[in-house]
Amino acid sequence: TDSVNSEITSAPQWSDTSNKLIYTQTDSTLDITTLFSGELSATSSSEIMPFSDNATLVSYYGDEIRWIEVSRGQVHLIQYNLTTRNTETIKSWDAGLIRNWEPVASPDGTKFIISGKTNTALDDELYLFDVSTDDIINLTNRRTHNDSSPTWSHDGERIAYKSLNGTQNLITIMNADGTDSQVVYKETIGRVSQIRMSPDGALLAFVTNRPLEYRLCILVLAEESTYCPIITGKSD
Numbered sequence: 001t002d003s004v005n006s007e008i009t010s011a012p013q014w015s016d017t018s019n020k021l022i023y024t025q026t027d028s029t030l031d032i033t034t035l036f037s038g039e040l041s042a043t044s045s046s047e048i049m050p051f052s053d054n055a056t057l058v059s060y061y062g063d064e065i066r067w068i069e070v071s072r073g074q075v076h077l078i079q080y081n082l083t084t085r086n087t088e089t090i091k092s093w094d095a096g097l098i099r100n101w102e103p104v105a106s107p108d109g110t111k112f113i114i115s116g117k118t119n120t121a122l123d124d125e126l127y128l129f130d131v132s133t134d135d136i137i138n139l140t141n142r143r144t145h146n147d148s149s150p151t152w153s154h155d156g157e158r159i160a161y162k163s164l165n166g167t168q169n170l171i172t173i174m175n176a177d178g179t180d181s182q183v184v185y186k187e188t189i190g191r192v193s194q195i196r197m198s199p200d201g202a203l204l205a206f207v208t209n210r211p212l213e214y215r216l217c218i219l220v221l222a223e224e225s226t227y228c229p230i231i232t233g234k235s236d
Contacts, residue, residue: 005029010051013060022060024051035065037082049080058105058112066090068103068112075114077131091131096120102148106176107156113139115148115161126150126161128178139178145170149192152176154199160184162192171195171206171219185219185226 010024019040026033033053038045048065055069055078063082068075075097077090097116105112114127124146128137139159140147149162156176163170163183169192171185185192190210197204204219208228216230 009033010055010057013057013065015060016062020060022048022057022065024055024057026053048082056101056103058103059109061109066105066109068114070095070097070114073097075129077112077129091129091134093129093134093136095127095129095136097127102150104150104152106152107154111156111176113150113152113159115150124148126159128176137178139174140181147172149195151195151197153197153201155201158197158201160195160197160204162195171204173204173221184221184224 006025006027008023009026012021012023014021020037022035022037024033024035033051035048035051036045037048052069054071055067057065057067059066065080065082067078069078070076073094073096075093075095078087079090080087095116096118097114098119101115103112103114110132111128111130114129115124116127117124121143123143125141126139126147128139130137140163144165146164147161151160153159158173159176160171160173163172167188169187169190170183171192172181172183174181184204187208190208193207193209195204195206202221204221206217206219208215208217214232215228217226217228219226
């Protein structure tokens with residue numbers, strides 16, 4: 001991906017075999033987004049198909065790629081088969097979302113979460129979409145918080161996310177059904193991003209953006225202690 005006129009626009013998704021990945025790349029000159037695939041042993045990537053600007057990759061299992069596409073309040077789960085080259089809409093929801101981002105699929109692929117906003121709520125909240133039941137659940141129905149950056153635990157039982165309340169960036173953990181919500185970290189100086197939970201669920205990694213300084217921090221959940229082993233003046 002060495003084109004000077006292109007940029008990666010969707011986070012790469014590893015295949016379940018971990019030797020392939022997919023990603024989207026946008027040509028800034030032509031304003032065209034394309035879906036690509038790559039293998040660890042290959043020296044270049046392969047172009048798969050044109051890709052919508054309103055879509056976000058969520059999973060890559062076997063020969064099947066899935067993404068979320070949102071348009072005019074409709075949320076669509078779409079699947080593409082790399083072998084047959086067939087595209088089909090798995091599910092559609094009339095969610096009424098006027099703004100949305102960061103869809104993330106659960107580890108087993110049966111659910112996903114979107115941080116979104118509706119006409120009746122002026123703040124961003126986390127919505128859970130259940131593929132098997134067609135349910136839509138507002139996990140963070142609070143009028144005083146903007147909730148975003150959800151991440152699943154590896155067993156699919158818990159969710160960590162960022163919550164903006166006034167001048168504070170909070171990191172909160174809750175059960176996957178929205179119950180037992182607990183604030184585990186407060187950032188009053190800067191912003192929090194890139195939250196990730198360790199495979200055993202004991203640690204949270206995240207980045208704090210403070211004036212002239214970025215920190216990679218580790219939160220030990222059982223001890224409620226945080227340390228930031230890497231400090232840099234650069235955003236990457």
